[in-house]
Amino acid sequence: xxxxxxxxxxxxxxxxxxxxxxxxxxxxxxxxxxxxxxxxxxxxxxxxxxxxxxxxxxxxxxxxxxxxxxxxxxxxxxxxxxxxxxxxxxxxxxxxxxxxxxxxxxxxxxxxxxxxxxxxxxxxxxxxxxxxxxxxxxxxxxxxxxxxxxxxxxxxxxxxxxxxxxxxxxxxxxxxxxxxxx
Numbered sequence: 276x277x278x279x280x281x282x283x284x285x286x287x288x289x290x291x292x293x294x295x296x297x298x299x300x301x302x303x304x305x306x307x308x309x310x311x312x313x314x315x316x317x318x319x320x321x322x323x324x325x326x327x328x329x330x331x332x333x334x335x336x337x338x339x340x341x342x343x344x345x346x347x348x349x350x351x352x353x354x355x356x357x358x359x360x361x362x363x364x365x366x367x368x369x370x371x372x373x374x375x376x377x378x379x380x381x382x383x384x385x386x387x388x389x390x391x392x393x394x395x396x397x398x399x400x401x402x403x404x405x406x407x408x409x410x411x412x413x414x415x416x417x418x419x420x421x422x423x424x425x426x427x428x429x430x431x432x433x434x435x436x437x438x439x440x441x442x443x444x445x446x447x448x449x450x451x452x453x454x455x456x457x
Contacts, residue, residue: 301455301456302440302455302456303453303454304451304452304454305451305452305453305454306445306449306451306452307422307423307451307452308449309338309340309448309450312340312422312423312450313337313338315421315422315423316338316420317336319336319416319417319420321333321334322334322412322416324408324412328357328358329355329357329358329405329408330355330356331353331354331355331405331412332353332354332355333351333352333353333367333412333413333416334351334352335352336349336350336351336369337349337351340448340449340450341444342444342445342446342448343443343444344443344444345372345373345441345442345443345444346371346372346442347371347372347373347384347422347450348368348369349368349369350367350369351366351367351369352365353365353392353394353409355405357401361397363394363395363396363397364394364395365394365395366392366393367389367391367392367393367409367413368389368390368391368392368393369387369388369389369390369413369417370387370390371384371385371386371387371388371417371420372384372385372386372442373385373439373442373450373452374439375438375439375452375454377438379424380424381423381425382421382422382424382452383420383421383422384417384418384419384420384421385418385419386414386418387413387414387417387418388410388413389406389409389410389413392405392409423450423452438454438455439453439455440454440455441453
């Protein structure tokens, strides 16, 4: 295929895309099911953070979308050992914002925050200290995690170079990513 033929193909495809998209809004909404997000998060390997005082192991992230929210929520299983003597297991609730990279057509989790910690046998005072350590660990471990990628097989998605306009979880508990074209 010559360069001229490629340019014609791209131009015709772009024109087709513009005509089939709501021309007034110039936006495109991608709907991502909770299961699709889970598949991306399942690729994250267990993480272990050690110091002389503690050992924290994080594993098995599970997506839990919240209707009407703009953040992705998920829980992570945690195993904790303090001073080699106190052992506890529990879970950490985390949420993060979504960022879109138009160059790679990928969506990433950014600015993850620890929302809550559930652990057996750990006093509240100690739990708050653990939460601040966990925030540092999770900020490093879960920042810039890919949560979705536009599909090259979809002509509209392949040609889409846009900015992220909004993120919201719909009534059907699916993540709605709206991209603004112009």
